[in-house]
Structures are given as structure tokens and as C-alpha cells.
Amino acid sequence: MSCQTGIVASSRLAAYLASTSHHSDRCIQITIEDEELQLIQNRIAASTYEADWDRNVMVCIEDSEPCYIFYRLDDKVKVTKETKGLFKRKKPDSTSSQYPYNDCDGVFYYVFMCYVPNDTSVKNKMLYAATRATLRRIFGDNRISTEYMGTVPEELSLQGYKNHVLSAGSNAPMTEAEKELAQVKKDEAAMRSQMSTNSATLPGLNLPATQDLLNNLEKFKKGFVNYLQIKLDTDKEELKLWDCGNIQGSELSEKIPQDEPRYHLFNFNHDFEGEKIWKVVFIYSCPGYSVPVKQRMMYSSTKSCFLDSLAKMDIEIAAKREISEGEEVKEVDVYEMIHPQKHASRAHFIKPKAPSKGGRRLIRNNN
Known part of the structure; x- marks a missing residue:
């Protein structure tokens, strides 16, 4: 042995x-x-x-x-x-x-x-x-x-x-960043386990939606209002309507909160190539890292499900954008979101002509 x-x-x-x-x-x-x-x-x-x-x-x-x-x-x-x-x-x-x-x-x-x-x-x-x-x-x-x-x-x-x-059997020591990440994962798991499917929900959306929000989404779809602002209530874990109405493109930036995240739907009425058209834009506004981690995480993880639900309700989104402040969505910015400017094609490089060798020279033999 x-x-x-x-x-x-x-x-x-x-x-x-x-x-x-x-x-x-x-x-x-x-x-x-x-x-x-x-x-x-x-x-x-x-x-x-x-x-x-x-x-x-x-x-x-x-x-x-x-x-x-x-x-x-x-x-x-x-x-x-x-x-x-x-x-x-x-x-x-x-x-x-x-x-x-x-x-x-x-x-x-x-x-x-x-x-x-x-x-x-x-x-x-x-x-x-x-x-x-x-x-x-x-x-x-x-x-x-x-x-x-x-x-x-x-x-x-x-x-x-x-x-x-x-x-x-104890946990290894963690930095503050690791503790924050662990808390995010813990909150995310708790959020998923507590999601209820018994209340009225948007098709395919994991979080419950209030009936008021569902009603106003129908109004938005039919053109009675052109702006909706949706808030995610982290305490009740539901989506609810925060603001709605008819606004101009120049007023959109004033609707962006400076202290909390929000979802925004805006049906933009504008002229394009001589024709008046309507196009829906979706904006997710989040002021930055001053917002609690749990709140940022819930908004971020719910966004894709919310967009999928809007598509199933035949609300077509022409453009999407994430911003941190209202100054990023002025009327001209919204227009460019829907109609990005086409960059002019680059001019082809023209090869320069070879330098001239002068006139033809004859070599004569004098012998």
C-alpha cells in the first residue's frame, strides 16, 4: 500500500x-x-x-x-x-x-x-x-x-x-458591491415568487396591471389620448397609470420625472415627406443611480414583457429609447427616433494621376 x-x-x-x-x-x-x-x-x-x-x-x-x-x-x-x-x-x-x-x-x-x-x-x-x-x-x-x-x-x-x-458553514465575507448584487438577486427571486396571476394582467406581462391602466391603453390605441405615463408600484408589485392626456411633442420633455423611473407612450403626430402621420414611441426614463436598486431592477426586468404585451394589443411601437432626463427627448429628438437621418454616402477615392514624365526624348548618336 x-x-x-x-x-x-x-x-x-x-x-x-x-x-x-x-x-x-x-x-x-x-x-x-x-x-x-x-x-x-x-x-x-x-x-x-x-x-x-x-x-x-x-x-x-x-x-x-x-x-x-x-x-x-x-x-x-x-x-x-x-x-x-x-x-x-x-x-x-x-x-x-x-x-x-x-x-x-x-x-x-x-x-x-x-x-x-x-x-x-x-x-x-x-x-x-x-x-x-x-x-x-x-x-x-x-x-x-x-x-x-x-x-x-x-x-x-x-x-x-x-x-x-x-x-x-458561514458565508464568505463580501464587499459592499457584492452585498448589493446579492440583495438584487434575492429581491428578484422574491418578486418572481410573489407574482400573482389571479388579477387582471396585460397579455404576457408578469406583473398585475390595474383596470384603469388597461382602460386607458384601449383609449390610447383608439386615438382618444396620445400620451400615457405608467408607474411600477414596487410595494404592490403592479403597473398603474400615472398620467395621461393629449400633449404636443414640445411638451414631452416636461413630463419626464426627475426622481423616479417611468414608462412613457407617446403617439407623435408630425409631417413626413409632405404627409401627416402618427407614430408611437416608447420611452423608459430612469434618473440614474439615485434610484433604489430594487426599483431599477424591477423596471428593467419588466420592460421587455410590457413591450411584448403592447404588441399583442396591436399597439405598434415605431421607436424605443432609454433616457435619464427630459432634455434627451425634445421634439426634434423624437422625430429623429422615428426617422433616423440617412448619412450621405462617402465619396469614392479617386486615384491621382501619375506625375508627368515630360515630352518624349530622343537620344541621338553623333558618331
Whole structure:
């Protein structure tokens, strides 16, 4: 039974692990000596694992001597039909990497600790680190519930073990930006789970819409009003009408709020190539990062569904735009949204003529 470091289990350790006698032991100490894994001591359980911990583990530790410690907990491994074969006893041989057991009900979970003090030699540090996986396989991976490494005795005490378990189950420290992103994801999941489909909704829209908004969308579609402003109520999680009426293109910029996001629908009446036409533009206004993250997220994630719903209601959108302030949608801007200016094609590059070589010259031979 060899590994990358060439460390093997001694005959005494192999026989000990192959037997069932160690099932009653609370603490097992193993070290590396003469390129073999040697059993140093085994201590019998007297009480609960917490009561036995410090008086068994701490006596195994010497300040400058590294070692491995297996400490038996009070919880037993759950054996199923699929895993029962792993615990059938068989005679160990030189090729086996594990020593199973015939007493399924007596197989306990263990904590596997590797104590390597800071002042030990570099060779020992490398040797114990490289041999951990081998010893784990020899002992039985399926019986180890927790594995950790300590460099000072306090880390292997009962309190040190509890601190390790607590830190392993806690969240990693996050920056403010990471916390904000995590909150956004949490809010988004909550928003989706709380969406109701029982109230009146726009076709295909995830959020409920008030009946007042639905009625005014019909009026907008039929041309009774040419402007609608829609607000997303983040508390009630619904879309509702905030403003409506008939306005001129020059008045649109004045309708854009400076402190909250909004959706805007404007049916723009204008002349184009000698013909008076009507075209609907959709504008999503959001003042910027002064708006709460949840509010920005809800408006952004609902926008595409809202546009899909308008299309199903036969409200054709000629142009869409996102802005942060009203100055970005003056009447000329709305016109250019609908009718983008065609850029003049670039003039083709004309290759210049080659320089003149002058008149033809005759070379005469005077001879």
C-alpha cells in the first residue's frame, strides 16, 4: 500500500484498523516514523464526544511534533442497501486501500485532524500534507465527516473544532458591491415568487396591471389620448397609470420625472415627406443611480414583457429609447427616433494621376 510519498502503513497499524476493536476507541493518534504510518496511542471513550474531547485530544499534542488524530463522534454512519457492501469485513491485503468493517451498526463518524506546528521543519510539513489523502483512504473516507488542519494546539481543542464547523458553514465575507448584487438577486427571486396571476394582467406581462391602466391603453390605441405615463408600484408589485392626456411633442420633455423611473407612450403626430402621420414611441426614463436598486431592477426586468404585451394589443411601437432626463427627448429628438437621418454616402477615392514624365526624348548618336 504505497502512495506518492512512498509512505506505507505499519503492520501494527494495518492490523489495528482491520479489526473491530478500535470501534470503542474515542481517539487515535498516528505519526510518520521511518517512512511508515505508526499507531502511537488509542484512547477509550468514557462519555460523550464533547466531554471526552479535550482530555483525549490535547494530551496527544506536543508543541513541535506533527501528528494525525482521528476522533470518534457519537453519530453513526447511515448504512443503506447501496452502501452496505462497503462495510462487509474482508481480510486486508497489500492491494486494498481501505479496511471495511462487518459491524454496520457500530460504524461511527470521525473527525480527521492534522496537526503540523509552525516551527516544525519544511520537510515534515510537506510530508504530512502529502500523506493526508493516503491515510484518509486507509482509514475509510466514508467514515470521515470533517477534516481540517491545525498549527497551534488551541485549533484542535473542542472550541477550535466548533469554530471550524461554524466558519465552514458561514458565508464568505463580501464587499459592499457584492452585498448589493446579492440583495438584487434575492429581491428578484422574491418578486418572481410573489407574482400573482389571479388579477387582471396585460397579455404576457408578469406583473398585475390595474383596470384603469388597461382602460386607458384601449383609449390610447383608439386615438382618444396620445400620451400615457405608467408607474411600477414596487410595494404592490403592479403597473398603474400615472398620467395621461393629449400633449404636443414640445411638451414631452416636461413630463419626464426627475426622481423616479417611468414608462412613457407617446403617439407623435408630425409631417413626413409632405404627409401627416402618427407614430408611437416608447420611452423608459430612469434618473440614474439615485434610484433604489430594487426599483431599477424591477423596471428593467419588466420592460421587455410590457413591450411584448403592447404588441399583442396591436399597439405598434415605431421607436424605443432609454433616457435619464427630459432634455434627451425634445421634439426634434423624437422625430429623429422615428426617422433616423440617412448619412450621405462617402465619396469614392479617386486615384491621382501619375506625375508627368515630360515630352518624349530622343537620344541621338553623333558618331
